[in-house]
Amino acid sequence: MIQQFILLGEGYNDLYELLELAQSNQSRVHMLLRLDTTYQQKNKSSLVLILNPASPGKMMPLYICLEGIPSPDDVPSKRYDLFEQLSGQLDIPIHQLKVKSSQNFEDLNLYYQYLIGVLRMNRYIPPLQ
Template sequence: MIQKFIHLGEGFNDLYELLELAKSNQSRIHMLLRLDSVYDSIERSSIVVILQPASPGKMMPLYLCLEGIPQPEKKPSERYRLFDQVASDLNKPIHALQVKSAKEFKELELYYQYLIGVLRMNRYIPPLQ
């Protein structure tokens, strides 16, 4: 199975799209995820909606709003509150991981490969088949 990140952006419109994807694909949700990172003493969170592959497809999409939200424990934000509300409405927990920042990588594609490895190692997503 192929896992692929789909970057939506960091703004409110991107977040609304991510939340709508979660709500309209409730039966396909594999996991809701928060990725915390620190870069130059700035603590940010990315939010991810991981869906099961479409039938008969073999691609697991990971929809991502990258490092656009302050870490909720440090600074509450409306964007994270909306994500938390959707998780509550869907009765799905939000899993959290501490990861490197995307800014530590020269290319975004290398960052995505790093994240895929971290998620596989933690058994959040299935191994490559």
């Protein structure tokens, strides 16, 4: 199975797209995920929607709003509140991990490979087959 990150962006419109993807694909939602990091010396969070592969496909998409939301532990955020509301609507918990920042990597694809390794190691996504 192929796991692939799909970057949506950091703003409200990108988050609305992520929320709509989750609501319109409720039967495929595998996990909601919050990745916490320090980006440009500020605590930031990335929000991730992981979908199960479409039938008969073999790609598990991971939609990500990358490091654009202030950590909800530090600053209240309307964007994170919307993500929590989605979690409540779908009755799916938000899993949380602390990870390295994308700034630590030369290329965004290397960062995504690192995240996929972390998610596999924590058994949030299935191993490479």
